[in-house]
Amino acid sequence: MSQQLAVRNLCVRYGAAIALHGVSFDVATGECVAVVGANGAGKSTLGKAIARLVPATGEVRYGGRELPRDAVRAGVVYVPEGRMVFPQMTVEDNLRVGAFAVRRAFDWRERRDVVFERMPRLAERARVRAGLLSGGEQQLLAIARALMARPSLLVLDEPSLGLSPAAVRSVSEFLAELGREFSVTTIVLEQNTAFAARIADRGVLLRLGEVVESRLSKEELADPRRLQQKADGQ
Ligand code: ATP
Numbered sequence: 001m002s003q004q005l006a007v008r009n010l011c012v013r014y015g016a017a018i019a020l021h022g023v024s025f026d027v028a029t030g031e032c033v034a035v036v037g038a039n040g041a042g043k044s045t046l047g048k049a050i051a052r053l054v055p056a057t058g059e060v061r062y063g064g065r066e067l068p069r070d071a072v073r074a075g076v077v078y079v080p081e082g083r084m085v086f087p088q089m090t091v092e093d094n095l096r097v098g099a100f101a102v103r104r105a106f107d108w109r110e111r112r113d114v115v116f117e118r119m120p121r122l123a124e125r126a127r128v129r130a131g132l133l134s135g136g137e138q139q140l141l142a143i144a145r146a147l148m149a150r151p152s153l154l155v156l157d158e159p160s161l162g163l164s165p166a167a168v169r170s171v172s173e174f175l176a177e178l179g180r181e182f183s184v185t186t187i188v189l190e191q192n193t194a195f196a197a198r199i200a201d202r203g204v205l206l207r208l209g210e211v212v213e214s215r216l217s218k219e220e221l222a223d224p225r226r227l228q229q230k231a232d233g234q
Contacts, residue, residue: 004029004185005050005153010058012045018209019045022058025204025214027153032179032186034196034221037206038231043189044081046206047155050187051078062153072101075152081161081189083142087131091122094130094141098148108148115144118181119174136167140174153185154178160195168195175199197222207231 005027012020020042027033035043049056052071060067068074085094095115099108116123122144125133130141139159146154159175160168176199179186190196196203203216205227213230220226 002029003027004031004063005187006059006061007046007050008059008061010046010049010056010060012042012049012054012056012209020049020056020209023206023209023211024058025211027185027187030179030183030185031202032175032188032200034188034190034193034200034203035206036190036193036196036203036216036221036227039191040208041206042209043191043206044157045209047078047157047187047189051076051155053078072149072151075150076155077101077146077149077151077153078155079142079146079157079159081157083135083138085130085133085138085141085145087129089130090127091130091133091141092126094145095148098145101149111148111150115147119144134167135163136170139163139167139171143174143178147182147184151184153187155187155189157189158191159188160190160192168192172198193221193224193227205230 003026008024010020010023023046035046037043045054048054050060052067052069062074067076095112096108099111119140122141130138133141159171172195178184188196188200197218203221204214205212205216
């Protein structure tokens with residue numbers, strides 16, 4: 001697999017607080033990588049820094065070149081924690097907004113049809129206001145809205161957060177197929193390591209803004225005791 005993303009020595013500060021201290025790791029084309037770590041480890045900050053949403057020093061190379069500030073146009077889309085769909089707008093209008101994120105003109109309806117074909121549950125609710133969907137459906141809509149921009153890399157921030165066990169299952173089933181269905185590489189920022197183990201090819205463990213391990217296997221992701229030992233430096 002060819003290297004798609006190379007993060008090198010990434011540092012982010014919020015005032016005097018250092019949230020990321022020199023983070024480096026690679027992601028290959030088509031991979032699904034989970035970034036795991038405790039609350040405050042820096043997962044969201046890392047996702048936002050990769051998508052150019054917070055100022056950072058260091059390098060984010062994408063397809064061999066420095067990722068421009070307008071990351072969405074370069075194919076990198078961040079899906080925020082908490083879903084953030086527009087509750088008063090219909091499912092379809094939420095998707096339309098996702099298409100406007102890219103300035104390149106294209107027929108958003110064609111893309112909507114592709115998305116709906118793979119997400120029949122959303123297609124059935126095309127005219128329903130997003131605020132009336134269940135938590136799991138809203139999470140799928142947030143992902144669908146990001147897919148409207150035709151990304152080559154999706155960064156998903158805590159997609160399992162606040163969902164019922166059944167919704168977590170349906171979101172994980174969708175994400176497990178996402179890479180293949182949409183030819184997209186994914187980085188999933190997750191505190192829920194069991195969820196991460198179900199969908200990711202490997203994991204990156206963050207602790208206090210630093211990478212502890214960048215090649216965790218699925219088995220290691222699924223083993224909370226082992227992860228804790230690694231986080232504790234054993
Ligand atoms: P969570 O699961 O709680 O979102 P996280 O691993 O995603 O945690 P971040 O949200 O990236 O971690 O936070 C990393 C550190 O940066 C934390 O110490 C946090 O308090 C701090 N931080 C995050 N955002 C800001 C901000 N806007 N201003 C100041 N400090 C911040």
